Amino acid sequence: MARLEIVPLLDVVREVHHTLTYRFLAGLEAGPGQFLMVWIPGHDELPMALSYLGEVKGITVHTYGDATKALSEFRPGDLVGVRGPYGNTFRIEGKRVLCVAGGTGMASIIAAIEAFHKAGSEVVTVLGAKSADELIFEERAKKCGDVHISTDDGSRGFHGFTPVLAKELIDGGKFDMVATCGPERMMKAVIDLALARGIPSQASLERYMKCGIGICDACAFDDYLVCADGPVFTGEQLVKSHDFGSVRRDASGRRVPV
Amino acid sequence: MSDLSVDIAGIRLRNPTMLASGFLDETGRSMLRVYQAGAGAVVTKSIGPQPRTGYPNPTIVELDVGMLNAIGLPNPGIEEFRDEVKVALDGGAVVIGSVFGKDADEYAIVAKRLASYGAVGIELNLSCPHAKGLGTEIAQSTEAVREFTAAVKGKVTVPVFPKLSPNVSNIAAFAQAAEDGGADAIVAINTLKAMAISPELKMPILSYRYGGLSGPAIRPIGVRCVYEIFEAVDVPIVGVGGITTGRDALEYVMAGARAIQIGTALATRGLSAFVDVTSELLAFLEERRVRSITDLVGAAHG
Numbered sequence: 001m002a003r004l005e006i007v008p009l010l011d012v013v014r015e016v017h018h019t020l021t022y023r024f025l026a027g028l029e030a031g032p033g034q035f036l037m038v039w040i041p042g043h044d045e046l047p048m049a050l051s052y053l054g055e056v057k058g059i060t061v062h063t064y065g066d067a068t069k070a071l072s073e074f075r076p077g078d079l080v081g082v083r084g085p086y087g088n089t090f091r092i093e094g095k096r097v098l099c100v101a102g103g104t105g106m107a108s109i110i111a112a113i114e115a116f117h118k119a120g121s122e123v124v125t126v127l128g129a130k131s132a133d134e135l136i137f138e139e140r141a142k143k144c145g146d147v148h149i150s151t152d153d154g155s156r157g158f159h160g161f162t163p164v165l166a167k168e169l170i171d172g173g174k175f176d177m178v179a180t181c182g183p184e185r186m187m188k189a190v191i192d193l194a195l196a197r198g199i200p201s202q203a204s205l206e207r208y209m210k211c212g213i214g215i216c217d218a219c220a221f222d223d224y225l226v227c228a229d230g231p232v233f234t235g236e237q238l239v240k241s242h243d244f245g246s247v248r249r250d251a252s253g254r255r256v257p258v
Numbered sequence: 259m260s261d262l263s264v265d266i267a268g269i270r271l272r273n274p275t276m277l278a279s280g281f282l283d284e285t286g287r288s289m290l291r292v293y294q295a296g297a298g299a300v301v302t303k304s305i306g307p308q309p310r311t312g313y314p315n316p317t318i319v320e321l322d323v324g325m326l327n328a329i330g331l332p333n334p335g336i337e338e339f340r341d342e343v344k345v346a347l348d349g350g351a352v353v354i355g356s357v358f359g360k361d362a363d364e365y366a367i368v369a370k371r372l373a374s375y376g377a378v379g380i381e382l383n384l385s386c387p388h389a390k391g392l393g394t395e396i397a398q399s400t401e402a403v404r405e406f407t408a409a410v411k412g413k414v415t416v417p418v419f420p421k422l423s424p425n426v427s428n429i430a431a432f433a434q435a436a437e438d439g440g441a442d443a444i445v446a447i448n449t450l451k452a453m454a455i456s457p458e459l460k461m462p463i464l465s466y467r468y469g470g471l472s473g474p475a476i477r478p479i480g481v482r483c484v485y486e487i488f489e490a491v492d493v494p495i496v497g498v499g500g501i502t503t504g505r506d507a508l509e510y511v512m513a514g515a516r517a518i519q520i521g522t523a524l525a526t527r528g529l530s531a532f533v534d535v536t537s538e539l540l541a542f543l544e545e546r547r548v549r550s551i552t553d554l555v556g557a558a559h560g
Contacts, residue, residue, distance in 0.1 A: 001325065006458035039315075079459060083320065210312070216284075217282045217288050218284070223291055251311035252310055252311045252332050253284040254309055254335075
């Protein structure tokens with residue numbers, strides 16, 4: 001079993017208003033899409049995808065609740081607990097790859113964008129957010145290929161929802177892989193587009209988790225566990241899903257809308 | 259070919275392995291998946307009268323010797339759990355319902371509902387070491403164990419299996435109390451009350467501070483408890499605690515267990531733990547030309 005490691009933060013970088021990157025050294029090797037259980041002592045332990053996979057590891061977190069708010073007050077030298085990595089990785093396959101990121105979903109997929117580029121794939125990224133001041137890792141993505149921006153409010157780039165821009169690109173380009181991470185309804189729209197055109201696809205899902213190691217059943221998703229069978233699922237898996245884009249489970253295991 | 263099927267208080271199991279309560283058993287699809295992966299039966303997450311979210315994370319600590327948990331009995335509540343049981347039963351799973359509550363009445367009410375959903379047996383979680391006012395105190399009183407068992411027996415017709423705590427000085431007395439209350443079988447053991455502290459942070463890791471230790475570290479304790487219970491009662495015993503291999507299961511069987519449960523091994527062997535353990539059991543039996551696993555129950559007693 002993976003051991004909990006207590007690590008000091010090396011730096012805390014504000015990416016945009018409510019989204020910060022926390023970086024640290026940890027004795028673990030992880031692939032693109034894998035996550036850690038991150039303990040914010042005294043507050044909570046949460047699953048977080050790695051946004052930096054090199055010698056210095058990093059997580060990029062949207063401040064949205066009590067625990068992440070507490071984390072946002074952490075400074076270099078402050079201690080967090082990490083265990084993992086857990087879950088599978090994005091499959092780094094395809095000659096021409098479209099990566100569609102929505103909001104903080106970019107934090108999970110940026111490592112895959114870089115891995116596709118490193119593997120020799122031609123990468124096109126759609127980076128979407130509610131507004132221009134919520135776009136993260138644009139420069140990192142640009143180093144890997146073309147980047148198309150969409151914002152719901154039109155403050156930058158394409159004015160409208162991310163999947164609408166993704167559709168234009170899919171229709172216009174010969175992609176042989178689509179990868180996505182972001183709000184689940186957005187991902188469902190993107191996966192449906194890829195499925196309709198017979199393009200292999202994959203999406204990284206997020207669910208409430210307790211154990212992270214495939215035993216507690218908190219992150220049950222259809223016949224799968226997001227922590228152990230995912231978090232990355234293929235279009236072929238998702239097309240058969242009843243839960244994708246519609247149902248998640250709360251902390252008590254009750255089915256609730258996504 | 260040696261026979262691995264067993265009968266526990268009238269419940270016929272294709273093999274002696276069961277899924278231990280608390281693992282992959284909060285949803286119908288997961289329970290079915292475990293059954294299809296080879297478990298003889300699945301025991302549900304402990305279900306109470308109302309939905310319950312459990313404790314904040316961290317709720318588990320991974321250790322070299324096993325695992326600590328203080329999940330805090332999360333469950334969707336008996337009303338919503340009906341749909342989950344149905345999914346598992348419709349797929350053909352053998353489901354045993356685990357229950358907890360704040361008093362004997364609550365245990366009996368939840369047990370009755372679970373039985374009405376189609377659970378073929380009821381396991382009483384009388385021993386969760388990390389839920390305030392729920393089970394912990396019951397586990398420390400032989401009279402309460404007898405009373406709670408009798409209360410549930412009075413409400414259901416399916417077999418009732420109290421699950422006992424090892425956090426007592428004389429577990430055999432608790433097994434006798436359960437038998438006096440009408441228990442059809444005894445499940446032993448639940449986790450051991452334990453703690454892990456982060457030296458760097460100078461604090462317990464679990465949010466609840468205390469947790470239950472499971473996994474290989476507790477197997478010798480579980481085997482000892484089953485051995486003592488076997489000498490004290492006539493009802494069958496289901497052994498649980500740190501079973502990862504067929505040899506581990508045989509220790510429990512020879513101490514007196516008629517069936518065994520697997521939980522923490524899912525973290526190390528995955529869902530194949532059930533097939534692995536049953537095939538290892540079968541190989542042991544066939545090599546020694548043992549006709550049936552039941553021939554070995556209690557074999558270590560003189």
